[in-house]
Amino acid sequence: QNSLPINIAIMSLIVIGGLGFQVSSELINKKSIKKLSVHGKLVLIMSSLLIVGGAFIFFLIEHGNSFTLGGEGAYSKVIQSLFQSVVTRTAGFYSVNIGKLRDTSVVLMIILMFIGGSPGSTAGGLKTTTFGVLFASTIATIRGEENVVIFKKKIPNATIQKALALVMISIFLVIGISFVLTLTEVNNFLDILFEVTSAYATVGLTRGITPGLTDIGKLIITLTMYIGRIGPLTMAFAFGKASKSSKxxxxxxxxSVG
Incomplete structure (x- = not known):
């Protein structure tokens, strides 16, 4: 838990694996962040914000919890908060008792798992770029701007539509599967939502309810993992019927909206 070299080594491998092969290749070949593509810059910024922000919020929530960080020193609290923020988005390791977390921390981890890593990486989830594009689109809408611009580059409407479709499909899947599991399992909804999100984002974390799931519940979780790994949009395109272009x-x- 408190070994700095081990924690740094594990976190570094997780972060590198979660950036995506395209970004890793750009970092190796271009050797300058300024020369990275918009995709690469967005991945690095979103990943950094999620790691640091997640660790800070986790620390604030759990630093007084005697079952998790409460009995640790300041140094250990910081390291474990940072570690948990990193691993929640893809790896599934843990340095604290997940089952003893406060509900607020559980919600935080669900959000981080849902966002996940970056496209073309070993991580699952919604992806950092999807979240970044929708966030930029929201800001542009609030400001009354016609175009969504990131790093002085206009984002095509098709990209925004795909991001929105992915978010909506993912939300419906996670909530819908969680609702079904509430009918087959005896666990509370938050634990079930955590389990489903972890499976969908292929994270592997659990609050300890996996062994007690019914056979139907385990089958549903297994299918959720496959859907999350393949990707909801990929499956939708594979099984959906492409419409003919119309003139x-x-x-x-x-x-009226809102």
Whole structure:
């Protein structure tokens, strides 16, 4: 738990594996962050924010919890908070008792697992770039800007639509599967949601309920892992019927939103 070299080694491997092969290749070949593509810059910034932000919030929540970080020194609390923030987004290791976490920390870990790593990496989840694109789109909408711009580059509407579709499909899948498991299992909803998100993002963390799941529950979790690993959009494109391109254009419709 408190060995700095071991923690740094494990966290470094996890971060590198979660960046994606494209970003790793760019870092090796271009050797300058300024020369990276927009994709590479977005991956590095989002990954850094999630790691540091996740660790800081985890520390604030758990530093007084006697079952997790409460009995540790300041140095150990910082290291374990950083470690838990890193591993939650892909690796599934843990240095604290996951079953004794406060509910707020559980929600935080669910969010981090749901976002996951980056495209083209060994990590699962929604992906950092998807979250980054939607965040930038939200900011642009609030500011009343017509285009979504990241690092002085315009993001195509098709990319934003794919990101939004991925988020909506992922939310429906995770919530829907969790709802089904509440009918087959006796565990509380938060533990089930944690389990489903962990499976969907192929993280591997559990609050200890996996061995007690019914056979149906274990089968559902297994299928969730496959869906998460293959990707919901990939499966949707594989099983869906591609529509033929149409030359017709339709008038705009005014719909009140929000």
């Amino acid at each position: 017709l254009d339709f008038p705009d419709a005014n719909i």
